[in-house]
Amino acid sequence: MKVGFIGLGIMGHPMARHILEAGYDLTVFNRTVQRTEDLVQAGATLASSPAEVALRSDVIITIVSDTPDVEEVVSGTDGILDGIRKGSVVVDMSTISPQAERELDAKLVEVDCSLVDAPVSGGDVGAQNGTLAIMVGAREGDLTRVMPLFEVMGSTITHCGPVGHGQLTKLCNQILVSVTLLGVAEAVRFAEANNLDAAVMIEAVKGGAAGSWQLANLGPRMEKCDYAPGFMVDLLQKDLRLVTEAGDHVSVPLLGTGIVRQLMTSAQALGWGREGTQILDQVLRSIGKSDV
């Protein structure tokens, strides 16, 4: 199986390297060509466009920033659709609109190809270690075909349903991450304003019904005012926009998620767009009593 890889960012680069190291014939493309160099040195073929990647590959993996970027890579000038051969599969691992994935799939089906949507969670560390969680929307046959590739990039691979359902599951993930984080920020602020040692509070409660990944991992960083990004405010905002659009589409009011989105807008206004999401604690501080 010949594999193409488009988008060698902080996530895509280590993912592509795992595929190369697993012995696949790999063709790569990236807007910033420097990021392809070490992969080419290690044996990958450099393509000059997404169309050329498609021409050389049976499976084309994409992982770029947002919905318009995926649309450009697939349907734009010299895009995947300009080079793709019958029977190929595009695997989009970006986090984008579920509706857009279904529309791209329809275009690919017209030329006897198909799309798999497979957004990931686990961050750059998960990408480096090959331990990503991969949430897959796909036809059964397509999933069977690309599963060996997922297995070199991730450790939890879930077939969530047909095309689009990978993205919908990722959006559920972002709802949970956001609202859980809000609870952590409120608890830390409440503790500090009452002269409780937040670190002691976290230790006391994290093993029970109050426990979460967000509390165990980001609670202590809030307490130490460590806002180095695990996941950046600007990226969460992009995902919460997708959540809001999809929620509106099915008429589900998302009260907690909506509040986090507005507070993260405030974080951006305060100049914290490139800080870690745990800066939510500082946003709450800015609207409460400032001296505690």
Added chain:
Amino acid sequence: MKVGFIGLGIMGHPMARHILEAGYDLTVFNRTVQRTEDLVQAGATLASSPAEVALRSDVIITIVSDTPDVEEVVSGTDGILDGIRKGSVVVDMSTISPQAERELDAKLVEVDCSLVDAPVSGGDVGAQNGTLAIMVGAREGDLTRVMPLFEVMGSTITHCGPVGHGQLTKLCNQILVSVTLLGVAEAVRFAEANNLDAAVMIEAVKGGAAGSWQLANLGPRMEKCDYAPGFMVDLLQKDLRLVTEAGDHVSVPLLGTGIVRQLMTSAQALGWGREGTQILDQVLRSIGKSDV
């Protein structure tokens, strides 16, 4: 050490039994006297009032419903203050106002006694198994004295600070439980409205940054429409009232917690006060698209 125990409800009864079984001389009082019978049969002494419990005990444990109940047991007619001997310690394991604990402590200090506030989490199962998390506000000396009793009732015992800080930590616990639950309810509703299998979604995301006790334990119950109470809406509302009062006191706005409180008011209005808190899912359903 002679121990008194006041309040033999769903939590207090198994806690008192652990103390009796650990070999302590135990005196008990409960408004509904029937709930004392098996303990008396097993060797406990029955008292006719909180004052009589205090007279017979070095350490008096209380676990009742709400702030006025604790105040009545301590300061009311035939209350603990009417019988307590110098040097005794009152250990209140109810979840009540931190401020009220400090006021009761001041009254006890006037008669050369003191108060320890030690609310718990872990539910009736934790009480039965002696595995409660106990969040303690106390002077060092008092804590050392009562620690052997905590060790027969709980498995995680944390000294959170001076009197009142046990309650403040418990309120942080309830903020976390509430807001995390809101995220779970929104994710489950979003999934269902989009024809995602919520059970598959939960499995896909629960091991990562979206994970929480609430998601792993209450998410699947929402998905199965199982609203049997682990923790009842009415009891959460009592705790959220305490959280709101304490948050107002230090001017910390609690946006997520406030929304959960209002949605739980809606749950009560819909007749679900005695259902489990995971009914939040149904409250969201009632304000969204009803046919999905």
